Amino acid sequence: MSTPNKEIxxxxxxxxxxxxxxxxxGALRKFVSIQDDYDCNFFxxxxxxxTTNPDPDxxxxxxxxxxxxxxxAGLDPxxxxxxxxxxxxxxxxxxxxxxxxxxxxxxxxxxxxxxxxRKALGIGAPPEGESDEAFEKEIIGATTNKxxxxxxxxxxxxxxxxxxxQKASKVPVGKDQLQHLELTRRFARRFNSFYGVDFFPExxxxxxxxxxxxxxxxxxxxKMGKSExxxxxxxxxxxxxxxxxxxxxxxxxPQAPNSPMSEPIAxxxxxxxxxxxPEIVTSFREAYADCSIRYGDLKKQLAEDILAITTPIxxxxxxxxxxxxxxxxxxxxxxxxxxxxxxxxxxEMRHIMGIRKF
Ligand code: TYM
Numbered sequence: 001m002s003t004p005n006k007e008i009x010x011x012x013x014x015x016x017x018x019x020x021x022x023x024x025x026g027a028l029r030k031f032v033s034i035q036d037d038y039d040c041n042f043f044x045x046x047x048x049x050x051t052t053n054p055d056p057d058x059x060x061x062x063x064x065x066x067x068x069x070x071x072x073a074g075l076d077p078x079x080x081x082x083x084x085x086x087x088x089x090x091x092x093x094x095x096x097x098x099x100x101x102x103x104x105x106x107x108x109x110x111x112x113x114x115x116x117x118r119k120a121l122g123i124g125a126p127p128e129g130e131s132d133e134a135f136e137k138e139i140i141g142a143t144t145n146k147x148x149x150x151x152x153x154x155x156x157x158x159x160x161x162x163x164x165x166q167k168a169s170k171v172p173v174g175k176d177q178l179q180h181l182e183l184t185r186r187f188a189r190r191f192n193s194f195y196g197v198d199f200f201p202e203x204x205x206x207x208x209x210x211x212x213x214x215x216x217x218x219x220x221x222x223k224m225g226k227s228e229x230x231x232x233x234x235x236x237x238x239x240x241x242x243x244x245x246x247x248x249x250x251x252x253x254p255q256a257p258n259s260p261m262s263e264p265i266a267x268x269x270x271x272x273x274x275x276x277x278p279e280i281v282t283s284f285r286e287a288y289a290d291c292s293i294r295y296g297d298l299k300k301q302l303a304e305d306i307l308a309i310t311t312p313i314x315x316x317x318x319x320x321x322x323x324x325x326x327x328x329x330x331x332x333x334x335x336x337x338x339x340x341x342x343x344x345x346x347x348e349m350r351h352i353m354g355i356r357k358f
Contacts, residue, residue: 006039009206010168012085014045015062016052019069020231021306022215022224025274026174030206032074034172040080041166041338042070047085047092048158051151052116065317067327069234072316083334085162090342094161097349099154101190107153108136111179117148119227160184164200165342172206175214176223181205195352215274216267218248235314238307245303250295258289268298275305 011031013023031042046063054062063084075082085091107113114135118125121138139148151158159180163171164187171181181203188200205212214223217230224231232244249264261269265288272281280301287293320326350356 006037007170008041008166008168009034009038009170009172010041010043010163010166010203011172011206012043012045012048012162013066014049015059015066016049016054017062017226017231018065018233018235019073020224020226020233021271021274022174022231024073024234024309025215026176026213027172028070028073028075030172031070031080034206035076035079038170041083041168042075042080043083043085043088043162043334043338044070045085045159045162048155051149051155053149064327065235065321067331068317068320069313071320071330072313073234077330077333081334081337082330083338084331087331087335088165088338088342090339090346091158091161091165094165094342094346094349095154095158097346097353098161098164098187098191099157100353101194102154102157102187104153106183106186107156108139110156110183112176113153113155116152120148120152121146156180156183157187160187163203164188165345166338167201167341167345168203169201170206171203173212175212178205178212197352199348199352213274216270218245218267218271220249220264220267232306234310235317236310237314238311241307241310242303245299245306246296248299253293253295254288254291257291259291261288265295268295268302272298272302272305275309276301280305 011027013019013027019028031040034040044063044066046059049059049062067082067084070082071077114125114132117139118135121142123135123138126132126134142148159177160183163181163184171177171184173181185202185204188202191197192199216222217224217228218232219228219230222228222230232241236244248268250268251262251265269281269285269288272284284293284298284301
């Protein structure tokens, strides 16, 4: 809620499907825990979701289900401003204005752009140490049926706008978003110095109790993510969830005391650390160190500890989703509040840039 003395926090999640454990531990859990102490603004990034050209009905359904999952996980519309990005048209206008100060080179060098563009073009990463020239040529030469859309390139501008339009100073996100946050600071600094104003604050990552999180997948390597197809969803039924965990990739087991862990096993332990009690983690670590560990037991424990977190959320989601009037009232109020500060920032920004009324 807009409170003058509290620091402003902004964060969002794209509406590309149900929320998974990466979204939960990287973002949503933090959102819920800071609602009393900050001026919190949490939204559903449906415009960002458009960068991957979703089916229209699916986009709407995803936006709605994420809203229900936000509320089921404990986001409280009495404490936080909860809104849908596209309900704040000031964001789209500011996106156009801010783009005038963003370089296409810096956007093309963004890791997430390179990953997504590669996926769109169906090309792999260059071998270690090799230049990305071929990739740049591919993008410029791409044909109409195999193209990288401009929205994907300017994704970081839109994200910077979400943050700067609310003049936020803190942004709770997972590790994968830190580069976007760095760009946001750069764009804010550049705007301030170009116009000789002290207008945008430079937002920082919001961490409490440790470093930014990267929740791994259970398929052996890399992070948990929708495009990686390795997600455990908050709304997964217990049977499905247990099956996913029991199928997690492992290795042949430690061959000697105190062996280093392979990536799949280290990933299982990372998840265990996020979901289980410290004494449970310690006992499995000891069992690994003395080679008595049974991965089946570890997975069973992990599945139950994940379920202890997700079950109350899953059970609330269905009821919330069924109450269309409630959902509509939450986002109507949220948009009103978000637009108050957004319209002020935008009109000041227009003035600074010389777009003024006669
Ligand atoms: P998105 O939708 O990809 O992810 C939403 C949030 O979940 C976090 N996350 C993870 N954290 C740890 N481990 C993982 N495996 C994992 N997977 C996802 C992300 O870090 C993120 O915090 N660009 C953003 C959405 C956005 C936004 C913003 C965020 C748009 N505008 C303004 C903050 C402020 C995104 O794509 O998140």
